[in-house]
Amino acid sequence: MASRAGIRLTHGRSPLLAASASSSRPPPVLCLRRSKPKPYRRHLPVPLWRPLAPRSSPGPSSSSYSTGISSPVASMSSSSYEKELAAAKKAASLAARLCQTVQKALLESDIQSKADKSPVTVADYGSQAIVSLVLKMELPSEKFSLVAEEDSADLQKDESQETLKRITDLVNDTFSSEGTYSISVSVEDVLVAIDSGKSEGGPHGRHWVLDPIDGTKGFLRGDQYAIALALLDEGRVMLGVLACPNLPFTSIANLDGHSSENQTGCLFSAQTGCGAYMQLLNEPSAAKISVCTTENPADASFFESYEAAHSLHDLSGAIAKKLGVQAPPVRIDSQAKYGALARGDGAIYLRFPHKGYREKIWDHAAGSIVVTEAGGIATDAAGNNLDFSKGSTRGHQRTNPIFCIPSVVLSNGTPPILCQISASLFLFTFYRNK
Numbered sequence: 001m002a003s004r005a006g007i008r009l010t011h012g013r014s015p016l017l018a019a020s021a022s023s024s025r026p027p028p029v030l031c032l033r034r035s036k037p038k039p040y041r042r043h044l045p046v047p048l049w050r051p052l053a054p055r056s057s058p059g060p061s062s063s064s065y066s067t068g069i070s071s072p073v074a075s076m077s078s079s080s081y082e083k084e085l086a087a088a089k090k091a092a093s094l095a096a097r098l099c100q101t102v103q104k105a106l107l108e109s110d111i112q113s114k115a116d117k118s119p120v121t122v123a124d125y126g127s128q129a130i131v132s133l134v135l136k137m138e139l140p141s142e143k144f145s146l147v148a149e150e151d152s153a154d155l156q157k158d159e160s161q162e163t164l165k166r167i168t169d170l171v172n173d174t175f176s177s178e179g180t181y182s183i184s185v186s187v188e189d190v191l192v193a194i195d196s197g198k199s200e201g202g203p204h205g206r207h208w209v210l211d212p213i214d215g216t217k218g219f220l221r222g223d224q225y226a227i228a229l230a231l232l233d234e235g236r237v238m239l240g241v242l243a244c245p246n247l248p249f250t251s252i253a254n255l256d257g258h259s260s261e262n263q264t265g266c267l268f269s270a271q272t273g274c275g276a277y278m279q280l281l282n283e284p285s286a287a288k289i290s291v292c293t294t295e296n297p298a299d300a301s302f303f304e305s306y307e308a309a310h311s312l313h314d315l316s317g318a319i320a321k322k323l324g325v326q327a328p329p330v331r332i333d334s335q336a337k338y339g340a341l342a343r344g345d346g347a348i349y350l351r352f353p354h355k356g357y358r359e360k361i362w363d364h365a366a367g368s369i370v371v372t373e374a375g376g377i378a379t380d381a382a383g384n385n386l387d388f389s390k391g392s393t394r395g396h397q398r399t400n401p402i403f404c405i406p407s408v409v410l411s412n413g414t415p416p417i418l419c420q421i422s423a424s425l426f427l428f429t430f431y432r433n434k
């Protein structure tokens, strides 16, 4: 955190922040603006994801952006991950296409329960198969390692054969309707593709990290969800892509989880040192985006999970009050929150999982780089970077990898907010010990 200008968490850390950092309990997460805040720009109704002057590296080649909808032509700056980023965008976009097809005509039979009783759909499996297949086709010469949420164990059961056939048909239909790849896959190919996601990840080498549908509950409700794909290299997130098929291209700040009549479907992408971008799904041109620059918590809106089971709403409400936030929380599912934050729809993201829950790397890897490349900061409340290097040991509860993130906050990092956050940590500790 010391290297991140503007928030002085290392030197200016409050006693409570420091106490939290040194306790055995994992500290909450903060996403804080990294640069000196600019004057506040009200985020509605004017979209904020206008192309900006490049920071350390070249940004879009053209900036004829005018309305936020007709984006400028953007060419990502060259970096060693350009090929991988293009493949990731392709894979996530195709997976989104499959998910949209399923969501349009969601059948009862498409929904199953995993061993932990969480829902899983043919779209989760189909999305994972597509991403795995596309990455392998686009990057044939690279050693392939994928840490992903789903595996095929349930699909291998006798009673799942019809479901498996349906997933295979969905994968083939998606490829043929999109047209880039003239391939036809078998059920065995699909099983292999899904199980390619069994990598353990870890601190060395390159590993793709995938949540094929983040926010499955939102997906089932017809609300927000995301296909979230990131690439780790030596334990660090180097690129991330979020496909959010139901996210309006304009601000989500007042939607409270539900999609609107406006143009929807956003693809966020970021690679380290090159900024964050947004484009309409299936449209080629991207615009550079940046986080909200509000200096006043009273003007800031904050995001949290739609599902109370995923995050303590009472606690985040109390913290938001402490911070001086006046607007009601915007509750949306999935890492679409990270995308919306990255383009300035809101200023703060609070996440307080219930006691004992351990976060998964695929629930934060892509979103965190989109936010940080848009000028935000994603850390825990002690100012520590999120650690994606611990890999996955994939225990029987599917919760082994990883780090705990009791909360996520995104703000501009001005001292008043940091002070208030230390107060919020007091509340957090209080609730956790209840």
Ligand SMILES: Nc1ncnc2c1ncn2[C@@H]1O[C@H](COP(=O)(O)O)[C@@H](OP(=O)(O)O)[C@H]1O
Residues within 6 Å of the ligand: 118, 149, 211, 213, 214, 215, 216, 217, 218, 304, 305, 306, 307, 309, 310, 311, 332, 333, 334, 335, 353, 354, 357, 360, 363
């Ligand atoms: N009890 C719990 N506490 C916190 N997060 C949980 C949870 N149960 C599931 N999740 C995670 O929360 C994700 C959804 O995030 P959000 O709450 O921001 O919408 C889920 O992703 P999946 O839908 O991929 O399972 C899942 O990984």
Ligand SMILES: [Mg+2]
Residues within 6 Å of the ligand: 124, 149, 211, 212, 213, 214, 215, 216
């Ligand atoms: Mg998922």
